Amino acid sequence: MKIILASKSPRRHELIKALEMEWSLSSFDVEETYDPSLKTDEIVKYLALKKAEAYPKALGNDEVLLTADTIVCINNLVLNKPKNEQEAFNMLKLLCGNTHSVYTGVCLKSNNKKKVFAERTEVTCKLLNDQEIRHYISSYQPFDKAGSYGIQDWFGYTAVEKINGCYYNVMGLPVSRIYDELKAF
Amino acid sequence: MKIILASKSPRRHELIKALEMEWSLSSFDVEETYDPSLKTDEIVKYLALKKAEAYPKALGNDEVLLTADTIVCINNLVLNKPKNEQEAFNMLKLLCGNTHSVYTGVCLKSNNKKKVFAERTEVTCKLLNDQEIRHYISSYQPFDKAGSYGIQDWFGYTAVEKINGCYYNVMGLPVSRIYDELKAF
Numbered sequence: 005m006k007i008i009l010a011s012k013s014p015r016r017h018e019l020i021k022a023l024e025m026e027w028s029l030s031s032f033d034v035e036e037t038y039d040p041s042l043k044t045d046e047i048v049k050y051l052a053l054k055k056a057e058a059y060p061k062a063l064g065n066d067e068v069l070l071t072a073d074t075i076v077c078i079n080n081l082v083l084n085k086p087k088n089e090q091e092a093f094n095m096l097k098l099l100c101g102n103t104h105s106v107y108t109g110v111c112l113k114s115n116n117k118k119k120v121f122a123e124r125t126e127v128t129c130k131l132l133n134d135q136e137i138r139h140y141i142s143s144y145q146p147f148d149k150a151g152s153y154g155i156q157d158w159f160g161y162t163a164v165e166k167i168n169g170c171y172y173n174v175m176g177l178p179v180s181r182i183y184d185e186l187k188a189f
Numbered sequence: 190m191k192i193i194l195a196s197k198s199p200r201r202h203e204l205i206k207a208l209e210m211e212w213s214l215s216s217f218d219v220e221e222t223y224d225p226s227l228k229t230d231e232i233v234k235y236l237a238l239k240k241a242e243a244y245p246k247a248l249g250n251d252e253v254l255l256t257a258d259t260i261v262c263i264n265n266l267v268l269n270k271p272k273n274e275q276e277a278f279n280m281l282k283l284l285c286g287n288t289h290s291v292y293t294g295v296c297l298k299s300n301n302k303k304k305v306f307a308e309r310t311e312v313t314c315k316l317l318n319d320q321e322i323r324h325y326i327s328s329y330q331p332f333d334k335a336g337s338y339g340i341q342d343w344f345g346y347t348a349v350e351k352i353n354g355c356y357y358n359v360m361g362l363p364v365s366r367i368y369d370e371l372k373a374f
Contacts, residue, residue, distance in 0.1 A: 022346045161364045171356045183347045
């Protein structure tokens, strides 16, 4: 079984590498739009499936395409990637001192089968002051990250006091679940 | 404030580096024995303090010594570092399919002050088969790790389905708590 990971995220590349399976990378653009009436876990499943269906090549018989999407939710508000410094600041102000949810949706697709699932992890952040938040944004430039932070960088080390669920799901792939789903695929 | 991290663990070095504070390394041997009547969180606090008190040099006025100890507990049984392959196998068999606790005790010590605390994280592992467990032990040689596994390697990626608490505490330092304690020190 050869995994084709269709994602530009360096964090996902790192995670899939650690599973010790044969894999390769493919990247193409998909517009990440969705029906706003969808529930949060449905959004990430919808976007993972949309990415899989947009895959521009034919799959070999031993190939499994893996696509994924991650969003951050707080009080029914969906946080995507921040467009600029102010948006990143607003998102982090919202997350600090609160518990939010991170959802990652995954689609596994071969020529015969398809499996779509989502995992949720709760993340509790403590308060950082405005100076600390601005330091984080200017030093780490979290503009490619849903919710404006990486759990594996300075923000995760200092502000994340507790998680409930899969840590790697917050990084962008629920690897333990993916390992099981691939064994059963 | 200059942190002196007295630990041989490469994972702790990595974690303290990410806090962006000035730090240096010191390493010396301490016998990790304790009164077996101690409770689990008392064991790690006792050992962190014991390491701090065994520090062989004088501290400068701007220096803070950081020592730590991590243990894995399941059903009131304390798992330390495995002595050999069989002991590692027995520990991982015990952990798989169950939830266990990881305790890290930390001591911060300057010339005027001392603070000792412990953090607990719950880790839920799913079942791996014997072949997978043996593969992990022979490939990753987890003999320097309490409980015979690293949450940041293949075992953590495939077997750990959920944690409740601080992820970095499982790696050996509750960095978010340490960041706060150092600010208040």
